[in-house]
Amino acid sequence: MHVLAFAMTSEDDLNQPPDELFDVLTSEGVPTGRTKARARIHRDGDWHRAVHVWVYGVRDAGAFLLFQRRGMGKDTWPGKLDATVGGHFAAGEKVPDVLREVKEEIGVSVCEQDLRFAGVRVRSSELEPGIIDRELQDIYLWQRNAALPTYVPNFPELEAIVAVDLDPFLSFSAGEAEQVGGIELSARTREVAEVILTEQDFLPGIDRYYFRVGLAVRSVLRGDQHVSV
Secondary structure (H helix, E strand, O other), X not given: OOOOOOOOOOOHHHOOOOOOEEEEEOOOOOEEEEEEEHHHHHHHOOEEEEEEEEEEEEEOOEEEEEEEEEOOOOOOOOOOEEEOEEEEOOOOOOHHHHOHHHHHHHOOOOOHHHOEEEEEXXXXXXXXXXXXXXXXXXXXXXXXXXOHHHOOOOOOOEEEEEEEEHHHHHHHHOOOOOOEEEEXXXXXXXXXXXXXXXXXXXXXXXXXXXXXXXXXXXXXHOOOOOOOO
């Protein structure tokens, strides 16, 4: 999959100040006691902590999963589809602190008690020039059955929120289909439109992460006691 190039806007406009301090971790998630600015973390490939909150739900048409389309000015993967909400832990922050990202990105609030922890993902990427992104991502699942227009995606941090039906998405992410349909809520205009998604719309990766998230959501919906991504 090739990487598309987009014009960049100011990081400060997207709540991504390059001098924001992150805790530097070992690859096992142990704090080293050092902090480092975001820009240097991504330049040097230091391990740091992030959170992903995946919103899913059930409506008349069945189960669905929500993605965000990243803002075009993001310092990593602009315009690509990613977890519903994603954010970094600033230095010293805990999970309740970083959950502010949910309200900031999609316009609704959540408490930690509403989330189901689904494990930690080890993510390392060097596909973008000049960026070595090594994250330990805490993964949470949140069932919210509300309609797409109830969200208020934060432009320009997000371009849109995209809903996909779960079963067709699982077939697509398993490699059984070349595209999947979705419904997109524009952060710019608040308009809702049908979209066709292909592999190029999503962040690249070799760990089948989105497929595993979809499987985890399906496990939750059928009442499985133990769920992991």
